[in-house]
Amino acid sequence: MVLHKGDLRVLSESPYNAEPPDIAELIQYPITPIPLIYARNHALTVHVENEREPNIDTYKLKIDGEHVEENEFNLKDTILSFPRKEVVAALNCAGNRRAKMAEKTQRDPEGLMWSEATISNVRWAGLSLCDLLIFSGVSTEIDKWENKHVCFASHAVACEQDSYFGASIPLAKAMDEKGDVILAYEMNGESLTPEHGFPLRVVVPGFSGARWVKTVDSLTISHDESPCFYQRRDYKVLPDNVTSQDMADSQDWWSRVPAMQAVALNSVIAKVEDITLPGLSRDNTVLVKATGYAVSSERITQVDITADEGKTWVPTRITYQEGRWSWALWEGDVNVDRDVSDVDFERGGSKQYGAVQVMRVVQCR
Numbered sequence: 001m002v003l004h005k006g007d008l009r010v011l012s013e014s015p016y017n018a019e020p021p022d023i024a025e026l027i028q029y030p031i032t033p034i035p036l037i038y039a040r041n042h043a044l045t046v047h048v049e050n051e052r053e054p055n056i057d058t059y060k061l062k063i064d065g066e067h068v069e070e071n072e073f074n075l076k077d078t079i080l081s082f083p084r085k086e087v088v089a090a091l092n093c094a095g096n097r098r099a100k101m102a103e104k105t106q107r108d109p110e111g112l113m114w115s116e117a118t119i120s121n122v123r124w125a126g127l128s129l130c131d132l133l134i135f136s137g138v139s140t141e142i143d144k145w146e147n148k149h150v151c152f153a154s155h156a157v158a159c160e161q162d163s164y165f166g167a168s169i170p171l172a173k174a175m176d177e178k179g180d181v182i183l184a185y186e187m188n189g190e191s192l193t194p195e196h197g198f199p200l201r202v203v204v205p206g207f208s209g210a211r212w213v214k215t216v217d218s219l220t221i222s223h224d225e226s227p228c229f230y231q232r233r234d235y236k237v238l239p240d241n242v243t244s245q246d247m248a249d250s251q252d253w254w255s256r257v258p259a260m261q262a263v264a265l266n267s268v269i270a271k272v273e274d275i276t277l278p279g280l281s282r283d284n285t286v287l288v289k290a291t292g293y294a295v296s297s298e299r300i301t302q303v304d305i306t307a308d309e310g311k312t313w314v315p316t317r318i319t320y321q322e323g324r325w326s327w328a329l330w331e332g333d334v335n336v337d338r339d340v341s342d343v344d345f346e347r348g349g350s351k352q353y354g355a356v357q358v359m360r361v362v363q364c365r
């Protein structure tokens with residue numbers, strides 16, 4: 001089957017926001033093919049057509065701030081001269097499953113109604129951010145990193161809520177060699193597409209997609225988080241009693257609540273099939289196979305499923321996982337009572353299969 005970008009379900013044309021229409025199809029690919037990578041933009045995409053795509057020959061990455069030598073790197077001569085590092089990591093939008101959250105909580109959260117496919121598992125390649133920071137003079141002593149942040153920014157196009165897109169991560173995450181933060185110029189062995197951040201984007205394994213700044217053009221080491229709207233006044237879970245934007249603003253809830261950084265632990269049933277062998281069906285049960293994905297800020301070690309609302313749990317098999325930051329694909333078989341299952345096998349991609357539900361997911365460091 002040939003995949004096209006046009007195969008995505010478009011939530012908005014401009015800015016371009018789109019996700020794969022079918023998670024059962026999405027999880028057939030351990031590494032997400034480029035046309036199936038969701039697109040999340042707060043700004044008009046930098047398109048070749050409108051000639052705003054950064055020119056690779058003149059593209060520069062600026063670095064400044066505390067304890068670094070202010071510098072401007074050009075892509076070809078400097079950035080590409082650092083060792084190439086590959087990382088398989090799941091890119092997960094903080095808005096993934098918002099539609100499900102709205103349904104379950106009966107609340108009306110703000111934002112686009114993403115379904116469950118705002119996730120992509122990609123083989124990224126680029127230079128290690130920590131190599132670049134050390135080269136720029138950042139100390140390798142742990143105590144020098146405390147309470148500092150690396151602020152990323154992209155000024156290529158103005159955003160809906162701010163004049164640029166920016167985000168930050170703790171300097172300690174950036175400097176941790178095992179944190180695997182890279183500035184990527186490749187995805188799945190190809191150069192980045194304009195939608196996904198050509199020519200250089202931040203990849204922060206284990207952190208929410210909002211921090212993976214695309215078309216990044218500046219890095220600042222600072223005592224404060226990025227001042228950008230998207231770090232300070234968005235991507236925060238406000239308490240239940242804060243019921244309106246006005247209230248959040250006037251009572252300054254935005255500075256009282258921490259920014260969402262780590263990817264939330266999550267597991268999704270993508271498909272449920274009846275695999276009862278003819279003649280082996282016990283009277284009152286059917287055997288079903290459930291498949292899905294799980295994601296977290298750390299490595300997933302186990303996913304269990306239940307068909308009796310949590311009274312008993314069945315461990316699943318993890319069928320794909322690569323390194324510490326990829327998603328885990330899993331499959332498991334479970335017997336379901338015929339009378340509670342309300343069988344609807346034809347619904348394939350739908351996760352609402354009768355009684356097979358809750359996932360118990362375990363992770364470890």
Ligand SMILES: Nc1nc2c(c(=O)[nH]1)N[C@H]1C(S)=C(S)[C@@H](COP(=O)(O)O)O[C@H]1N2
Nearest residue numbers: 038039040041042093154165209210212214
């Ligand atoms: N420059 C820029 N970078 C950005 C964004 C953006 O709007 N502009 N959106 C962020 C969000 S919210 C997500 S989830 C990811 C989406 O990356 P993708 O479009 O490659 O899937 O990019 C992040 N980086």
Ligand SMILES: [Mo]
Nearest residue numbers: 093094209210
């Ligand atoms: Mo996002």
